[in-house]
Amino acid sequence: MERSGRGEMSVSTARRQLNDGSWMPLLGFGTWKSEPEMVGDAVSAAIDAGYRHIDGAYSYMNEAEVGAAVKKKISEGVVTREDLFIVSKLWCTFHAPEDVKPSVMETLHNLQLTYLNLYLIHFPVGFQKVPGELLPRHEGKVLVSEIDYVDTWKAMEALVDEGFVKSIGVSNFNISQLQRLLSKARIFPAVNQVELHPYLTQTELVEFCMSRNIALTAFSPLGSPGRSLVFLNESADPKDLLKDPVVKMIAEKHSKSPAQILLRFHIQRNIATIPKSISPERICKNTEVFDFELTEGDLHLLLGLNRNWRVCQMKIVQDHRFYPFTDS
Numbered sequence: 001m002e003r004s005g006r007g008e009m010s011v012s013t014a015r016r017q018l019n020d021g022s023w024m025p026l027l028g029f030g031t032w033k034s035e036p037e038m039v040g041d042a043v044s045a046a047i048d049a050g051y052r053h054i055d056g057a058y059s060y061m062n063e064a065e066v067g068a069a070v071k072k073k074i075s076e077g078v079v080t081r082e083d084l085f086i087v088s089k090l091w092c093t094f095h096a097p098e099d100v101k102p103s104v105m106e107t108l109h110n111l112q113l114t115y116l117n118l119y120l121i122h123f124p125v126g127f128q129k130v131p132g133e134l135l136p137r138h139e140g141k142v143l144v145s146e147i148d149y150v151d152t153w154k155a156m157e158a159l160v161d162e163g164f165v166k167s168i169g170v171s172n173f174n175i176s177q178l179q180r181l182l183s184k185a186r187i188f189p190a191v192n193q194v195e196l197h198p199y200l201t202q203t204e205l206v207e208f209c210m211s212r213n214i215a216l217t218a219f220s221p222l223g224s225p226g227r228s229l230v231f232l233n234e235s236a237d238p239k240d241l242l243k244d245p246v247v248k249m250i251a252e253k254h255s256k257s258p259a260q261i262l263l264r265f266h267i268q269r270n271i272a273t274i275p276k277s278i279s280p281e282r283i284c285k286n287t288e289v290f291d292f293e294l295t296e297g298d299l300h301l302l303l304g305l306n307r308n309w310r311v312c313q314m315k316i317v318q319d320h321r322f323y324p325f326t327d328s
Helices: 036-048 063-075 097-111 149-161 175-184 203-211 245-254 258-267 280-285 296-303
Strands: 015-017 023-025 028-030 053-055 085-090 116-121 165-171 191-195 215-219
Touching: 023 085, 028 036, 036 053, 036 063, 036 280, 063 097, 085 097, 097 116, 097 149, 116 149, 116 191, 149 165, 149 175, 165 175, 175 203, 191 203, 203 215, 245 258, 245 296, 258 280, 258 296
Parallel strands: 028 053, 053 085, 085 116, 116 165, 165 191, 191 215
Antiparallel strands: 015 023
16 A cells, blocks of 8 residues: 555555556545446545546446546646556456457546546456446346356456556456366456455455456445345345444444545455445535544444345346356
């Protein structure tokens, strides 16, 4: 974890180095589930608050609005392109090697950028490509493909060679899938973006990634409050992580909010995290996680909340050979 010259840390200075030498800010701004008409103002507020890591994806259907907000902040002189760490993801319908470059070019066009800092395979399971469909179905079943993510990865490596992306990685990959990819890859994955929070600590996966110098980014770090995710999880747990008694107790101890405790839980362990909000007040509050430290006892209590509960299960493709959530 890098600190600024005098030793203090902030949302714009707390970073970790990736295995390819790039630096990734530990606190990013997530854009999943942000409506197109609202995400631009949220991204602008985040950049004004100091966020330099902006996480997005083709499948979020708001890249054009994110890109317009980024361009505006650059034109205003608030940031330069070099200040920013912009992330997007290859969607499941574009796993065929010949579709990888056209997909990133569409994302770059949407974002009004010439390169991405990080491009991830969004999910190891590929879908059949049906024009205009993110989730192609027939008679209620998702039309999956049998394209091997290793072949997709080789096309991702070519994007680095051509300068369209600085770093490449994966999302929602389990240990065995990472092991297989590492055995085949010319460029090792720099990041694995996965769901992480005290109800889903994934300790073995975290330890594996750290042992192989694969950085982790935690999505849904707050347990996805206010979720309505039938698409992802047909049996969502009704528990609210932000109201957990242990989380609230630790928050009171440090005079912080539960959300700030949950974000600090990752950052203190050198795991990047990407909370989402459209509220300027909450966007700013989420940056106030660098002026305190959780104790070893706090971390032990938070890790002890694990119940292997997932917001994002993607049960709709659980029979596929590359479905990742049968193994940690």
